[in-house]
Amino acid sequence: xxxxxxxxxxxxxxxxxxxxxxxxxxxxxxxxxxxxxxxxxxxxxxxxxxxxxxxxxxxxxxxxxxxxxxxxxxxxxxxxxxxxxxxxxxxxxxxxxxxxxxxxxxxxxxxxxxxxxxxxxxxxxxxxxxxxxxxxxxxxxxxxxxxxxxxxxxxxxxxxxxxxxxxxxxxxxxxxxxxxxxxxxxxxxxxxxxxxxxxxxxxxxxxxxxxxxxxxxxxxxxxxxxxxxxxxxxxxxxxxxxxxxxxxxxxxxxxxxxxxxxxxxxxxxxxxxxxxxxxxxxxxxxxxxxxxxxxxxxxxxxxxxxxxxxxxxxxxxxxxxxxxxxxxxxxxxxxxxxxxxxxxxxxxxxxxxxxxxxxxxxxxxxxxxxxxxxxxxxxxxxxxxxxxxxxxxxxxxxxxxxxxxxxxxxxxxxxxxxxxxxxxxxxxxxxxxxxxxxxxxxxxxxxxxxxxxxxxxxxxxxxxxxxxxxxxxxxxxxxxxxxxxxxxxxxxxxxxxxxxxxxxxxxx
Amino acid sequence: xxxxxxxxxxxxxxxxxxxxxxxxxxxxxxxxxxxxxxxxxxxxxxxxxxxxxxxxxxxxxxxxxxxxxxxxxxxxxxxxxxxxxxxxxxxxxxxxxxxxxxxxxxxxxxxxxxxxxxxxxxxxxxxxxxxxxxxxxxxxxxxxxxxxxxxxxxxxxxxxxxxxxxxxxxxxxxxxxxxxxxxxxxxxxxxxxxxxxxxxxxxxxxxxxxxxxxxxxxxxxxxxxxxxxxxxxxxxxxxxxxxxxxxxxxxxxxxxxxxxxxxxxxxxxxxxxxxxxxxxxxxxxxxxxxxxxxxxxxxxxxxxxxxxxxxxxxxxxxx
Amino acid sequence: xxxxxxxxxxxxxxxxxxxxxxxxxxxxxxxxxxxxxxxxxxxxxxxxxxxxxxxxxxxxxxxxxxxxxxxxxxxxxxxxxxxxxxxxxxxxxxxxxxxxxxxxxxxxxxxxxxxxxxxxxxxxxxxxxxxxxxxxxxxxxxxxx
Numbered sequence: 004x005x006x007x008x009x010x011x012x013x014x015x016x017x018x019x020x021x022x023x024x025x026x027x028x029x030x031x032x033x034x035x036x037x038x039x040x041x042x043x044x045x046x047x048x049x050x051x052x053x054x055x056x057x058x059x060x061x062x063x064x065x066x067x068x069x070x071x072x073x074x075x076x077x078x079x080x081x082x083x084x085x086x087x088x089x090x091x092x093x094x095x096x097x098x099x100x101x102x103x104x105x106x107x108x109x110x111x112x113x114x115x116x117x118x119x120x121x122x123x124x125x126x127x128x129x130x131x132x133x134x135x136x137x138x139x140x141x142x143x144x145x146x147x148x149x150x151x152x153x154x155x156x157x158x159x160x161x162x163x164x165x166x167x168x169x170x171x172x173x174x175x176x177x178x179x180x181x182x183x184x185x186x187x188x189x190x191x192x193x194x195x196x197x198x199x200x201x202x203x204x205x206x207x208x209x210x211x212x213x214x215x216x217x218x219x220x221x222x223x224x225x226x227x228x229x230x231x232x233x234x235x236x237x238x239x240x241x242x243x244x245x246x247x248x249x250x251x252x253x254x255x256x257x258x259x260x261x262x263x264x265x266x267x268x269x270x271x272x273x274x275x276x277x278x279x280x281x282x283x284x285x286x287x288x289x290x291x292x293x294x295x296x297x298x299x300x301x302x303x304x305x306x307x308x309x310x311x312x313x314x315x316x317x318x319x320x321x322x323x324x325x326x327x328x329x330x331x332x333x334x335x336x337x338x339x340x341x342x343x344x345x346x347x348x349x350x351x352x353x354x355x356x357x358x359x360x361x362x363x364x365x366x367x368x369x370x371x372x373x374x375x376x377x378x379x380x381x382x383x384x385x386x387x388x389x390x391x392x393x394x395x396x397x398x399x400x401x402x403x404x405x406x407x408x409x410x411x412x413x414x415x416x417x418x419x420x421x422x423x424x425x426x427x428x429x430x431x432x433x434x435x436x437x438x439x440x441x442x443x444x445x446x447x448x449x450x451x452x453x454x455x456x457x458x459x460x461x462x463x464x465x466x467x468x469x470x471x472x473x474x475x476x477x478x479x480x481x482x483x484x485x486x487x488x489x490x491x492x493x494x495x496x497x498x499x500x501x502x503x504x505x506x507x508x509x510x511x
Numbered sequence: 512x513x514x515x516x517x518x519x520x521x522x523x524x525x526x527x528x529x530x531x532x533x534x535x536x537x538x539x540x541x542x543x544x545x546x547x548x549x550x551x552x553x554x555x556x557x558x559x560x561x562x563x564x565x566x567x568x569x570x571x572x573x574x575x576x577x578x579x580x581x582x583x584x585x586x587x588x589x590x591x592x593x594x595x596x597x598x599x600x601x602x603x604x605x606x607x608x609x610x611x612x613x614x615x616x617x618x619x620x621x622x623x624x625x626x627x628x629x630x631x632x633x634x635x636x637x638x639x640x641x642x643x644x645x646x647x648x649x650x651x652x653x654x655x656x657x658x659x660x661x662x663x664x665x666x667x668x669x670x671x672x673x674x675x676x677x678x679x680x681x682x683x684x685x686x687x688x689x690x691x692x693x694x695x696x697x698x699x700x701x702x703x704x705x706x707x708x709x710x711x712x713x714x715x716x717x718x719x720x721x722x723x724x725x726x727x728x729x730x731x732x733x734x735x736x737x738x739x740x741x742x743x744x745x746x747x748x749x750x751x752x753x754x755x756x757x758x759x760x761x762x763x764x765x766x767x768x769x770x771x772x773x774x775x776x777x778x779x780x781x782x783x784x785x786x787x788x789x790x791x792x793x794x795x796x797x798x799x800x801x802x803x804x805x806x807x808x809x810x811x812x813x814x815x816x817x818x819x820x821x822x823x824x825x826x827x828x829x830x
Numbered sequence: 831x832x833x834x835x836x837x838x839x840x841x842x843x844x845x846x847x848x849x850x851x852x853x854x855x856x857x858x859x860x861x862x863x864x865x866x867x868x869x870x871x872x873x874x875x876x877x878x879x880x881x882x883x884x885x886x887x888x889x890x891x892x893x894x895x896x897x898x899x900x901x902x903x904x905x906x907x908x909x910x911x912x913x914x915x916x917x918x919x920x921x922x923x924x925x926x927x928x929x930x931x932x933x934x935x936x937x938x939x940x941x942x943x944x945x946x947x948x949x950x951x952x953x954x955x956x957x958x959x960x961x962x963x964x965x966x967x968x969x970x971x972x973x974x975x
Binding site: 234307322 | 841
């Protein structure tokens with residue numbers, strides 16, 4: 004059953020609609036636009052870092068603005084909206100309800116994204132996506148910085164509204180015959196990540212407001228010249244954004260829970276284990292934030308507490324990996340494009356987590372803090388796990404949304420080039436960090452090892468660029484002229500493509 | 512599943528629809544790009560209000576130095592139970608928290624020693640309570656890096672307005688426990704002990720701001736160590752001086768003649784060209800004409816914080 | 831063990847047990863090593879480090895000041911008292927794993943013993959604006975005279 008269009012409708016009707024499928028489509032298009040725009044910035048960054056000295060970027064201020072907007076865009080305008088897109092499409096179906104709990108609020112939550120997008124991209128601030136005080140207060144020029152603050156404020160509210168909608172729909176609107184323990188793991192993923200979001204996000208909303216009043220010099224929360232403490236900002240920021248990284252990764256794990264059992268033609272190894280792992284991760288995820296601040300001057304006891312909190316979250320993630328592998332074991336696997344992305348995603352998720360354990364160990368963090376090791380580490384998560392899981396799910400949902408099949412061969416090529424490119428860049432960056440290269444630098448001294456590794460990573464970046472072009476071409480061409488999909492079983496794997504309760508768009 | 516799918520035909524996305532979608536996205540991007548690139552400089556043009564520092568947030572008239580210097584010796588003292596603190600003597604005894612009298616433009620030189628057993632720090636503020644608003648140049652140590660017992664330090668303060676200033680211990684709470692005294696500032700004397708009559712002579716100086724390629728060493732005309740760097744200037748009191756500066760570097764600079772080469776706020780005689788918050792960009796020039804004041808050794812510096820220490824300072828001697 | 835999934839769950843428990851054991855070992859080792867490296871030797875000479883946009887200045891215990899360069903002696907322990915004049919920087923000597931943020935309004939400390947003579951780079955490891963990428967210095971370690 005095709006969701007997006009049962010018959011062609013004016014685009015304005017989709018824009019003003021409050022139906023979950025239409026809002027889902029709007030989120031999807033916006034997030035993919037952000038993916039390409041933020042990715043283009045990354046490509047420019049890797050080109051610039053190919054040699055020491057200025058290559059294509061004229062000065063360091065432009066470079067600083069580029070990596071700030073790159074990070075901000077991909078996190079707030081790609082990953083979160085993409086998760087909202089899939090959530091909007093599928094949550095009502097998964098809980099067997101007709102729409103989201105609050106359809107109008109849902110549409111409002113989406114429409115806050117374009118203004119936030121515009122504010123961030125027009126301003127193009129330079130203070131990194133962390134916006135640490137006091138640089139963001141006394142040194143970052145405006146109006147770019149203020150626009151970023153306003154943009155993120157709007158996006159934060161949008162996320163909270165969306166999270167409320169997801170939680171209420173799942174908990175309160177689910178079909179009476181459907182017990183909570185039996186809703187699909189993807190729905191559990193949305194439930195837990197939305198709960199984390201509404202607990203964690205308000206802290207950052209407060210921090211943003213304080214940042215703004217500090218910039219205007221009417222307050223001195225984080226400005227030492229006015230009696231404030233810059234480390235307070237870091238606590239507020241990371242209290243939100245460490246749990247936030249779980250908000251980013253949990254939906255992607257949920258995507259894999261949809262794809263892997265179906266393409267292995269086997270049920271998930273342990274549904275209850277998956278549920279337990281999601282719940283455990285969301286709770287323990289709040290106990291580790293200051294592992295981002297080991298070098299800021301914390302006491303030994305403080306650091307120990309956060310190290311324990313960090314390590315405590317690892318078993319939950321490990322449970323998911325086990326679940327996936329145990330599901331695939333003994334299954335009759337169909338290695339179509341969505342499955343490739345999911346398996347590749349698990350491999351990189353595991354690598355990212357392993358590197359993370361190194362960072363969590365207090366003394367080892369002094370080697371890796373704020374170096375390219377960290378860049379490699381988190382990109383293995385956001386690109387290797389989240390983006391890979393998202394691409395896989397996008398290919399999976401493609402027939403559902405458009406009624407056509409994407410080109411399988413080019414989808415596989417997209418995966419292979421992306422996987423190789425990601426490994427080339429992000430594994431190398433771990434080593435680059437061990438050699439001491441700091442983050443966020445426009446230029447570096449001509450140490451031969453640094454040059455060689457940067458060049459290797461940049462070649463990987465070019466590969467990712469090529470794969471993105473392939474992806475874009477595949478998506479556009481296949482939407483327009485792809486082979487018509489068999490809506491019952493697009494990959495011919497046997498079994499159900501989707502849930503028994505199919506959704507109808509009331510406009511049709 | 513069978514109850515839904517046997518009736519309705521399945522519609523698939525069409526090329527026209529895809530093309531329409533791509534056209535809308537491209538259109539939005541083009542408009543956005545036009546706005547962004549068309550105003551490229553604007554988005555990063557304004558330094559934040561908080562970053563300009565207390566001096567710029569309440570712009571004051573440039574300091575006109577009278578040449579008079581007032582030496583003040585202070586010591587931090589504590590009661591035996593540490594509950595009462597003061598300068599020089601405890602309350603009730605003579606010389607407790609002595610008042611300092613001065614006029615606008617006088618230079619008060621503080622020599623402060625920690626005669627107690629605890630930690631202290633020093634500063635002058637206009638605020639009548641608390642430990643913030645310390646005027647640049649007047650601070651000795653700080654709350655987080657204080658003077659230990661028997662340590663001492665010096666600092667200077669030139670009041671720019673009539674009224675009451677306060678010298679305090681800047682460790683939070685110590686002011687409230689008694690470590691505060693008043694500086695009572697009277698109006699500017701119309702003629703100081705050294706009157707400066709314009710001599711009629713005039714000088715022209717030109718300086719270039721130069722930078723090393725790694726931005727770590729800076730200088731006027733040449734880098735420190737090279738020939739012609741930071742030339743020494745000698746004029747007579749009352750001479751008219753015209754200075755033209757050109758920014759031949761890649762960074763931002765500004766100019767001023769100061770009494771203290773490490774205090775970029777101690778500009779005298781209205782000799783500033785641009786300022787740290789509104790500096791000269793690469794390639795820009797500026798000029799200023801002023802009358803050299805009372806005899807003494809002054810310095811001409813780049814008034815962007817840090818640049819003077821990195822080498823952009825030279826002697827400006829008034830004879 | 832309650833069988834919730836209808837099949838054997840003991841492989842998963844063993845796997846989790848191995849993971850937890852590994853993490854406990856990492857945590858204990860890290861705790862121990864950090865405890866050792868935070869113990870500053872009593873005879874460490876104090877070097878005051880001040881970061882500002884965009885250079886480092888140093889002050890030795892005897893009052894000598896250096897800008898952008900730091901001359902130390904091999905084999906002697908040094909304790910850095912690090913602060914900043916404006917925004918957060920991070921004082922880093924990568925070859926000796928010396929790393930601690932320079933935060934305005936507070937003083938952070940880290941100590942080390944330079945074991946080899948030579949020249950070692952000093953860099954800033956926290957984004958601090960326009961010239962963060964070139965906020966570098968050099969550590970010169972000389973033989974004790």
